[in-house]
Amino acid sequence: MVVGGAVVDDLARPTVLLAARRTEPPHLAGGWELPGGKVDPGEEPLQALHRELHEELGVKIEVGEELVAPNGLGWDLPPSHRMRVWLVRVTEGESAPIEAHDELRHLPLGRWGEVNWLPADMPIVAALTALAEERQAP
Numbered sequence: 001m002v003v004g005g006a007v008v009d010d011l012a013r014p015t016v017l018l019a020a021r022r023t024e025p026p027h028l029a030g031g032w033e034l035p036g037g038k039v040d041p042g043e044e045p046l047q048a049l050h051r052e053l054h055e056e057l058g059v060k061i062e063v064g065e066e067l068v069a070p071n072g073l074g075w076d077l078p079p080s081h082r083m084r085v086w087l088v089r090v091t092e093g094e095s096a097p098i099e100a101h102d103e104l105r106h107l108p109l110g111r112w113g114e115v116n117w118l119p120a121d122m123p124i125v126a127a128l129t130a131l132a133e134e135r136q137a138p
């Protein structure tokens, strides 16, 4: 199981999403993703989310709602992983590409499709966009 953070400016009404560019392994390097990683044995998913975002971005976070996958279990990451995704907001520190990434972008709503997301992230970002658009003030 993999956990990922959709780092946004506002948990209730997101208007900015963080995209992170991977540096490894070679076949994924250069692709943009949600920061996160594998849940360690014996670790709770949310513990892993806090740990991974601290390791990768150097921040502390507040966790909001889960972006539940259509299958109710997690977003498929072929060939063999699943990722659970939560909306998160930074509460301490400023995101920096400390580990696993070489560039971060804070994308305003309307431009979330403008980076080259990893293939598995495309439906996730589409669902995040739908959620964010629905939440904006009329």
Ligand SMILES: Nc1nc2c([nH]c(=O)n2[C@H]2C[C@H](O)[C@@H](COP(=O)(O)OP(=O)(O)OP(=O)(O)O)O2)c(=O)[nH]1
Binding pocket: 002, 003, 004, 028, 032, 033, 034, 035, 036, 037, 038, 039, 077, 081, 083, 100, 118, 120, 121
């Ligand atoms: N973190 C993350 N991984 C993703 C995303 N999309 C996607 O296909 N993946 C894949 C890439 C990896 O094969 C796997 C996650 O592994 P990872 O390399 O981030 O995990 P990790 O930080 O724990 O690192 P390691 O144990 O492999 O060294 O999921 C995403 O948005 N975020």
